[in-house]
Amino acid sequence: MRQYDHPAPETLAMTEVLRALSDPLRLAIVRRLDREGAQTCAALIGERPKSSMSHHFQVLRDAGVIHTRIEGVTHYNTVRRDVLDTRFPGLMDAILIARAD
């Protein structure tokens, strides 16, 4: 089954992670994934336009923030916390805990 490509941990760039999380909707998605664990794209998209949401998932994936696993027609997303916490210690905690967006 086709799967998405995900960047290797050692290639992640801080500036790309910051850029991916600088959008309020993307930040909200990542906060929810971090809090609730794996979520399908369908659950995260809700009533929003699918095309623009696909772009947001792609940005998060390319920056190394989320991992998407394809099972049949369902896409499951998770935050790559272990990878991010190893490469950028303290960053995700500081970003996800803060409530002032």
Added chain:
Amino acid sequence: MRQYDHPAPETLAMTEVLRALSDPLRLAIVRRLDREGAQTCAALIGERPKSSMSHHFQVLRDAGVIHTRIEGVTHYNTVRRDVLDTRFPGLMDAILIARAD
């Protein structure tokens, strides 16, 4: 003497701070200011085009990341660490310590 406007601490948005720091040059400027203390725009600009650098300073100022004080013809920049550390605990430490841009 005319001075720049700076956003009040309680109005700072996490996403705007992340966006301001998601540019490699802006991040390098902030790291240097944090390490060395107040620096003039002239010292930070170096050989780079002044117009694009003015834009970068403006983005950092508008996001609340730096403060610019005008004295005569000289602009002194500092990182607003106290404000940022109070509003977003741990964020600047995590961003400025990491070396993987």
